[in-house]
Amino acid sequence: MAYAVRAENVSIRYMTGDFKDIGLKEYVMRRLTGHYYVKEFWADKDVSFRLEPGEMLGIIGSNGAGKSTLLKAVSGIMVPTEGWVDVRGKIAALLELASGFDGDLTVRENAYLRGALLGYTREFMNRKYDEIIAFAELEDFQERRFKQLSSGMKSRLAFSIACLVEPDILILDEVLSVGDGAFRKKSETKMKEILKSGVTGILVSHSIGQVRSMSDKILWLDKGKQICFSGDVEKTCDAYEEFLITKKTPQGPEGIERMAAEFQERKARERAEKEKTEQEKLLELLQTADRTAAERAAREFLSGSV
Amino acid sequence: MKNYKAGIKRVITKMKEHKFLFEELVKRDFKQKYKRTALGMGWSVLNPLLTLLVMRLVFTRFFGRNMEHYTTYLFAGNLMFSYFKESTNGGMQSLMSNANIFTKINVPKYLFLFSKNISAVLNFALTLCVFFVFTALDQVPFRPSMFGIIYPIITLTMFNVGVGMILSAMFVFFRDTQYLYDVFTLLLMYMSAIFYNADAYTGWVQRIFLLNPVYCNIKYVRVVVLEGHLPSPAFHGLLLLYGSIALLTGGLIYKKCNQQFLYYV
Secondary structure, eight states: OOOSEEEEEEEEEEEEETTTTOHHHHHHHHHHHTOOOEEEEEEEEEEEEEEOTTOEEEEEOOTTSSHHHHHHHHTTSSOOSEEEEEEOSOEEEEESTTTTOOTTSBHHHHHHHHHHHTTOOHHHHHHHHHHHHHHHTOGGGTTSBGGGSOHHHHHHHHHHHHTTOOOSEEEEESOSOOSSHHHHHHHHHHHHHHHHTTOEEEEEOSOHHHHHHHOSEEEEEETTEEEEEESOHHHHHHHHHHHHHHOOOOOHHHHHHHHHHHHHHHHHHHHHHHHHHHHHHHHHHHHHSOHHHHHHHHHHHHHTOO | OHHHHHHHHHHHHHHHHTHHHHHHHHHHHHHHHHTTOSSHHHHHHHHHHHHHHHHHHHHHHHHSTTOTTHHHHHHHHHHHHHHHHHHHHHHHHHHHTTHHHHTTSOOOTHHHHHHHHHHHHHHHHHHHHHHHHHHHHTTOOOOGGGGGGHHHHHHHHHHHHHHHHHHHHHHHHOTTHHHHHHHHHHHHHHHTTSSSOGGGSOHHHHHHHTTOHHHHHHHHHHIIIIIOSOOOHHHHHHHHHHHHHHHHHHHHHHHHHTTTHHHHO
């Protein structure tokens, strides 16, 4: 079957150690004296997944799990050290929106520059410019230097330009929630609109609720290793939430199954606990309160409405 | 050879694809540089003129006594050398200063370097106009050979872009490149016979001068402007060779390190 994105055994290695920031003179010295060390660090190890057109992949994992690095490989910014990624269609990656603007340029100039960076044409920007500014609510700031803007305004502009993309594959790295409350709602609606139009999407979000409601498939990474890739979003998210509490990673599909069950149990237990405390409260009322309140409590207690 | 041609073709199609981006980058670099000040571009012409003035005052007694048109001679050296210096220094910064862009968006990295070079070229063009005004004031007779100046401009630009590529890559890996390069350009300046006459040396020392690509480009300008004829075909070949070697080396480094830059910024 035709796929939109396929990653096979993707591994990405970062080099860490001495070499950064030491400069040429120091580098030569350390090389000569044999004190030069380079360590390897695998940000991703053997990650594989496959997305059909129109599907939405949610990537979950704690900080440093290798999510953003994986997205860089998918969007072509990085080439995997091992394995390969194949992407079929035009890809747009919206990673960390607010950076990459120039403080000395005006809002208008920055808008055009960002548009160019995202691969839009000048005609497209000319046509859409007013719409962008209106959406970002920056009509009065167009000739303002960018560094004079508040950080909320900056990310609003970034989002407004970025959401005009019409790609086949859309990568979202924590971009669904920007700006203040009102703008956040607007941006979420806009994003959902785009996602509903049939693009293939990859979503990284720390909001597990968002992942649950939007994804068709889920990829769970932990310290660069792939815990699982599955179509059972609910179960995997359950297991992940259990992992967030217990900090134990599951082994294989059975492990996930078990952890999901544990999470459900935990939830049931918590619910029971809550109910119990409600009941206790009522009992207490029954014993200590005045007559009318006690009667009401007794009636409720007996009818079993709690 | 085929591979090489295909590579160039790919770069050209990519350039077309990224025309809008390139224009916006050039605009940005331009505005960054002059900060929208009134004096802006004027200052960058004034700067080499001041250098020229100081050199003229200081060195005429020592080196200019037996030389006709010493001002033009000095200016030719300063003109080419400051173009080389500005272009390569700007080029060196081009990757690091755009790191927050190319680590997030997949764009060809040489665009940043080319865009920085465009503002250096513009600056050079302005200074070049002033240069011709000065040659007129210095009463250098106009000769058709002066049009030959276009050749070293092309070869020096090639050389600058190539060196800029090499430096920008080095600057990503080694942050002290900047300081080392400052020292290097200072030494190179003294080695480029800007205010003295290299022809005064004996045969083999003169040949050592020929190893300096910047000097050769300066020399070319002096020959066509002051001596009024074109240099030998071999000299043309030498300039082209220097330009091509720099450009090729830079291109290869970019190709090889394209993916590594990301890890160091």
